[in-house]
Amino acid sequence: MSSNAITIPGVQTNEKPWVDTLHEWVTTVDHKRLGVLYILYALLFLLIAGVEALIIRIQLMFPHNHFVSPEVFNRLFTLHGTTMVFFMGMPILFGFANYLVPLMIGARDMAFPRLNAFSFWLSALGGFLLYFSLVGANGLYGAGNAPDVGWWAYAPLTARAFSPGHSTDYWTLALLVSGFGSIGTAINIIATILCMRCPGMKLSRMPLLAWLNMVMSGMVLLAVSPLTAAQVMLLIDRYLGGHFFDTQAGGSAVLWMHFFWIFGHPEVYVLIIPCFAFMSEIIPVFSRKPIFGYPVMVAATVCIGFVSMSVWAHHMFSVGMNSYANSFFTITTLAVGVPTGIKIFNWIGTMWGGRIQFKVPMLFCIGFLFQFLIAGLTGVMLGSAAFASQLTLSYFVVAHFHYTLVGGVVFGVFAAIYYWYPKITGRMLNEILGKWHFWLFLIGFHLTFDLMHIPGLLGMPRRIYTYEPGRGWDTLNLLIGVGGFIQAIAVVILVANLVVSYFKGKKAGNDPWDAWTLEWATSSPPPAYNFASIPVVASRRPLWDLKHPEDPDSRYE
């Protein structure tokens, strides 16, 4: 990793004691180090939540299986969902945003470095709190352990009457705390992008990654806050005798659902928009063309940001809303598919007429495009309220959202890892291991999540620890589990690649991919101050202009 000292060749420097390195990392306010901390933290939770998923799939491989008890199973799916969304998805995307945004806009750091560090440690504390519940939640009644209320924690299941002990409270507090961290980072990203751009970088010349992270941060501000509010209400109910969701006192369980999904739906766009950003940066470089339709990509993303705040009740199509409400949420949900589809078309438009290089980051991008297309189409099915009344709460939904989250977010994150690892560490990841990772993960992913749609269509609800034989679900669940193991092997290969390449990888140089944005204008890894002198830009692809002075973008923009 980059050290803060400037190495002078020929002069002997003493090896730094490891405690000093540890101290530097723990007290860092450097956006690059915090970015790496976020990413490592998220990768750790990817492994933990992945193991949880494997246990779930083993339990479901056979009907009436006894691999784990129903209590343990229910905790596993609660932890799996909560961990993947809040302690894998959010941190890894904030990590990349933290690392890349200042570099891409030609700044030396984020707007508020100490707030940055504070937000990271808050998020880290959240993850710790959630898993501390495994040892700490045995409350007065000897009940409780890890939370087992599902990651949406529907009322009144979360009331003291139905969830004694403290397991639910650990869920609430973990997310409350990390939610403050998320809001802090979002504020930081917005302030950085609006206030720290290098000279010449008008908003219309900013890399799409910066734009999309700004939209994502705006959505975090608007979406995480309702969850925070709802969780405070839940704590008031559980500890101060409040009645927000107390149906016995006239309270409404449906109100929790509305508040949760007003958070929950924008949240999934918060998770995917940074991956759209990765696509928008990586696909052009490996197609050797600029992104097709930059202004439309910005407009579509802003549009998604707004429209996605109006679709939340498509998660509640079985709740018994009247036909006008169901119709309203159908049309808004279908409508949000339009700007999303436009983005897919623009990425294909970028590749069209290009010179596509099938390096590992691009392989993951292609997987993303294919999978996000399918996910969007199953989303259209789920958005149609009448059709959804059959599909919702079944394995069809589980398949759909894993398609978006694994097929979309995880593939996008893998693409980003292979693409920016050279910049972060100064070394290339091994291409052969990368391809093994890609193909194994692709096969495992499709085996699991393509098949998973079918039990849903055949009536298998979600969150069940076992099922009856003879419903046509048996073989499918077995194969789904096999696919899970194949994905696990692929992830192990990735981890091995990350570690081995750090020590033995080929040296990357400033710009191994022949790319065009500012992060490639400095060394790999960048020095602590990012740039020797603050860049000035005259177009969206400053490095293209430098490499092609006879045909610069600035002439055409």
Added chain:
Amino acid sequence: MSAMANPFPEAPATWRLPDRGKVAMAGLIIAESAIFTVFVVAYLFYVGKSLAGPTPREVLETPIFYTICLLSSSLTIHFAAKSLARDRVGPFLGLLVLTIVLGGTFMYGTGQEWHRLIYERGLTISTNLFGTTYYSLVGLHAFHVTAGLVMLCLVAIFAVAGRVRVEQSRRVEVLSMYWHFVDAVWVVVFTVVYVLGR
């Protein structure tokens, strides 16, 4: 980059970007507004739905005086920030202290009202839906007022020690944005609880 001359093009003549303190505070205000909106929605949703216990009409007294205090404090802090921007520290400190006093009076009023509601009218957070939503919403606002008062007091202490001059006026402006937000929220809470909810 090597030690060559800077390869980038000429910088534009002027390059002005927004102030990051103000942008960050605007972001915080947006997030906090979303939180308050959810509590307001819960309050409005549950109006009239309590199964038993005191109703708003029976027990609420409209806090006109304390509202005037709080809203005036927005004016005083506005002029305080203006004074500091002109490096007039004396008026700044005076207006700042006045802001704190007005905000503190408002908190006193809230405390007094809650004391009356709890001990004389029997309305607590667990009494009924009205109690839950009322104390949560007004309490959340009072919490934000308290946080603001703490910040204002800190600035006042630094000002008394002579450390606050025109160079710090930008920071004081950021703090005053927060204070204006708190007052704006009170306008909404007041309307919802004491006007619409009855």
Added chain:
Amino acid sequence: MPMRRTKSSKLKAVSQILLALFWSCTFVWARNPTNPSSSVNHTNIFAPASTPAKSIADLSVFVLVITGIIFIVVCGLLVYSLVKFRERRANLNREPAQVYGSTQIELAWTIIPILIVIVLFLATARAIHAIQDAPEPAGAIEVTAIGHQYWWEFRYPKLGVVTANELHIPVSDPANPTPTFLTLLSADTDHSFWIPELAGKTDLIPNHPNRMWMDPLRTGIFLGQCAQYCGVQHAKMLLRVSVDSPADFAAWVRGQQQPAIQDASVVAGRRVFESNACMNCHAVGATPANGRFGPDLTHLMSRVTIASGAARNTPENLRLWIQNPNAIKPGSLMPAMQLNDADLDAVVSYMETLR
């Protein structure tokens, strides 16, 4: 090096096409014909046996066709571009034309999706309205379903019938409809009533009554289960709907309306039942037992399963259930009654008489 890239791209394209084919086959396979004998599993949303389920299945085919076409077109473009525009030895060192965009193309692929959205919305809105706003005809059967952790209570208010877990409803003749209209309530947490072949699912939420209806168009057994996570035994909160001919339904109702059979030979068992805590939770009609926390046992033997479908209704299973419910449904809210063997046998004999 270029050779490997070409192979990788061809491999990618081929695998994309294979996956697309696999996906299309799956869709075709899942779309079972509405032949009841092909619906082996009784829970296939594409084997609808009632008007709401059929409206949904028809709408779903329409949606699937449209999304299928979109998939083929976009996937085709994607695969084509991967193959046609891949890096080859021929174009290795030439940067392609740096195209920034095209307003006409952007307009085209904005307007066409908007039109598709409008069409899909109109079709869906029609189905929503047809299902949710359907008027209740005079001959409708009224059932109140109350969700519990982890069993279903069914009451027929106009017929004076109270039962649990297994629903009997009459087949509905389109000429003279006798649909079943359900009012859905909950005694504790959220549940969801889902019989895929008869209707879309509707939740049972405390303090939030819901209504749904189904008009089964053929007799038979239809299965389902709770679809909203409600606690530890959510997985075994199964549903069994028996759609009967009008005559069979009338006979069933008559049977359920009878008071509990008073069989003198099981008086010992009845005494065990009434002197232990059993009667605090369970009701047996026309006896002092009138608990409402657990299922009504007046006609327990008229049910095919016990523990809301977790086990078949045999004397052995019944004995095991009463002795240790956790053996069949770990985490169920029925406590183990700690009866000795003699009492256990007596009580099971008593239960066996409650036809």
